[in-house]
Amino acid sequence: MYSVSSVGHPPEKITSLQNPRVKHLVKLRDRRPRDEAGVFMVEGYRQIRRALEKDATLQELYFCPDWFLGENENALINQAEEAGALLIELSKDAFAKVAYRERPDGLLALAPQWKRSLDDLTLAEVPFLLVVEAIEKPGNLGTILRGADAAGCDGVIICDPVTDVFNPNVVRASTGVLFSVPLVVSESEQVHAWLKTKGIRTVATTPAAEKLYTDTDLCGPMAIIMGSEQYGLSDFWLNNADQPVRIPMAGQADSLNVAMATIITLFEAVRQRAS
Amino acid sequence: MYSVSSVGHPPEKITSLQNPRVKHLVKLRDRRPRDEAGVFMVEGYRQIRRALEKDATLQELYFCPDWFLGENENALINQAEEAGALLIELSKDAFAKVAYRERPDGLLALAPQWKRSLDDLTLAEVPFLLVVEAIEKPGNLGTILRGADAAGCDGVIICDPVTDVFNPNVVRASTGVLFSVPLVVSESEQVHAWLKTKGIRTVATTPAAEKLYTDTDLCGPMAIIMGSEQYGLSDFWLNNADQPVRIPMAGQADSLNVAMATIITLFEAVRQRAS
16 A cells, blocks of 8 residues: 655545546646646656656656556655655546556656757767657657667757647657657758758658668768658758668568658667767 | 449448357457467458458458548459458448457458468578567567568567467558568477578577677578567577677667667668678
8 A cells, every 4th residue: 555755745535536636637638738737647657757767847646556556656656756746646436537548557647848949959079869750650759769769869859740749648658768858849941950050960761862871971960850650751851951861671662660760770870870 | 432343243231230240350359269260350451452462362351431541442342352352341330340440441351360380481592580589569569570571581480479470459560561571480499499400690689798789790691589578588599599789778778679679680680781
């Protein structure tokens, strides 16, 4: 059972499905109420732990021991409370109602949304960025963020977004990397101009390119540009990227989705930049 | 509306949710009835098109124009019938019941399961194989199959399987690559012995390795060995692989999942083998 931490008071417990907090959480699955409230949901042990590790603010932490899967939940709850989160216990039914996952693990936090501009990005001495256009599927965006984290990108810039980065499925698919990879949402022309002023070369992947990504210099200040799932690279980037490159394909033309193509290109850059 | 092809008779139309065919299809979501019947479900336009392109047998094709999303469904249905599939029309409700997807597209086929042994694999002059252990998530297995197809592997060998390759989610996530990439299910010791007799070197990825995958020779007759999501590489392959390698990680230790790590390693092999 849950034990109250040394710093806290016994948390409120909600059992009614009509409780205003419960109703509010359900609404936050949609973008508009999420943006109006300026918050987003972080569901699950792994995601909440990442948020705390990265010193992200958690305003409220909802928990329900009936859904716990492991043994470390209480420690995490205490850690969240020490970091300033308001603890609220939910009954099993109430938690099932607010949970986004089919199989919840009894932990759900509310965090404030943030907004970074291009100039908020901290660039390495030799900048290494990822720019993605209009990604639609939250799962792909989450996977791309994980890839950028693993590759050590300075940040990810999303141009002309279709999917809200605070969508619960992005938070989930990113396994909390959302809290560690600097993320900027902007527009293609603005991003292109900014990269120019910073002296950052743009390498864009498209099946139409002649040059292989492996035959291209991916060292130096560089941004990799990836198109959207459905339309690929936009005309803007096709016309304005410094170097178009392609990934060789042995099988079906559509075997690589955008997340896979991104990861392949990022890790070729990692290889070249390390040597 | 659907028009009957030149070779066919007007297809049967099922409206009752109690129809034995409808009940049978629902059961096929589970492995045991699937294995007993020796068939599996191929749902969706893209997947069925792939199956037909690869001359896979489709025994039955269920369709429901009320769910169609595009304009090419009728051509595909005619093609399936010409290839020998029995056509069966379903009412909107009946199709919704048998469909595995939340948003069906009105096309679902039944195909016979197959079983390949290691010796059924056709190896290239310089063999290039992927071996994966006990993958659990159908989505990961599907992504891995797509990666192996894109990288031009001779085949994928699944050791000690946890997930049935004929699981509807594998078929879906593989976007039909299941029909093109030769797939063998076997056991690790048997696979290891077979690779030895064929003179195929084994390169296994594990975070415990000292050598980077990019500093390792991935040319020549070679199999890349990948562990499972939860446990990584098994002791058997840790002890028996010819060369352990690791992928460098800049961010969180768990940022790369097994599908991403597989694709990174496969495409480094493609790069080396091309040059």
